[in-house]
Amino acid sequence: MNPATKPVDINQPAAHLRLVSDRAGDASGIKLSGVSKTYRTRDGDVPSLRPLDFHINDGEFFVVVGPSGCGKSTLLKLISGLLAPTTGEILVEGQKVTTPHGGMQQRASICRALVHDPRIMLMDEPFGALDALTRERMNVELMRIQRETKKTVLLITHSIPEAVFLADRVLVMTERPGAIAAIYDVPLPRPRSLDAMADPVFTELVQRIRKHFFSQGALD
Numbered sequence: 028m029n030p031a032t033k034p035v036d037i038n039q040p041a042a043h044l045r046l047v048s049d050r051a052g053d054a055s056g057i058k059l060s061g062v063s064k065t066y067r068t069r070d071g072d073v074p075s076l077r078p079l080d081f082h083i084n085d086g087e088f089f090v091v092v093g094p095s096g097c098g099k100s101t102l103l104k105l106i107s108g109l110l111a112p113t114t115g116e117i118l119v120e121g122q123k124v125t126t127p128h129g130g131m132q133q134r135a136s137i138c139r140a141l142v143h144d145p146r147i148m149l150m151d152e153p154f155g156a157l158d159a160l161t162r163e164r165m166n167v168e169l170m171r172i173q174r175e176t177k178k179t180v181l182l183i184t185h186s187i188p189e190a191v192f193l194a195d196r197v198l199v200m201t202e203r204p205g206a207i208a209a210i211y212d213v214p215l216p217r218p219r220s221l222d223a224m225a226d227p228v229f230t231e232l233v234q235r236i237r238k239h240f241f242s243q244g245a246l247d
């Protein structure tokens with residue numbers, strides 16, 4: 028019988044329906060739905076993050092930038108499972124985050140992060156203690172590693188230029204309790220060298236993001 032005319036057995040699982048619900052965009056990367064965090068302390072509640080909804084694609088270099096105390100580190104701890112959200116759900120590669128899980132790394136050192144070959148790298152101000160020139164060189168090196176390994180990277184920084192230089196997309200956070208002020212695509216070609224910082228697209232985007240914090244003067 029021609030397979031195209033074969034009758035459908037309604038008692039069999041519908042493979043094509045599963046394919047639709049399992050498509051890569053849903054099951055890969057990191058997905059946050061309604062994720063908020065309020066710290067309960069003896070002195071009262073400290074709302075740290077308002078409900079957040081966003082999706083980091085598999086293999087994406089995603090950078091979060093925001094003022095001091097807006098909840099950036101909290102966000103990373105939630106995604107790595109070190110903290111439980113107050114509301115909402117986090118899926119990493121289709122799996123709900125409950126406890127710290129194998130291959131996820133939050134390290135200051137790229138080398139240490141790569142020893143375990145994680146598919147996802149979570150980095151909180153990884154080069155914050157370095158002088159400016161070394162930091163730039165480390166950023167170039169980090170981009171090279173990410174390009175070669177196709178890992179998903181979520182990196183947090185206070186520096187808007189650093190965010191734009193590194194990212195495929197930049198998430199800009201508001202002051203605490205942190206919410207999404209905006210998410211920007213960075214349309215700079217890859218591979219990027221330090222020359223990318225002289226590109227008008229780069230300077231324009233840095234200026235645009237800086238305007239979010241103009242009144243606070245809170246970022247580099």
Ligand SMILES: Nc1ncnc2c1ncn2[C@@H]1O[C@H](COP(=O)(O)OP(=O)(O)OP(=O)(O)O)[C@@H](O)[C@H]1O
Pocket residue numbers: 066067068073074075093094095096097098099100101102203
């Ligand atoms: N364990 C905790 N208990 C109570 N409040 C906390 C706790 N951890 C963080 N906070 C508060 O939650 C808010 C967000 O903190 P978080 O460290 O996530 O911010 P951040 O954006 O990473 O800050 P920074 O840029 O200064 O590193 C801050 O006001 C902080 O004081």
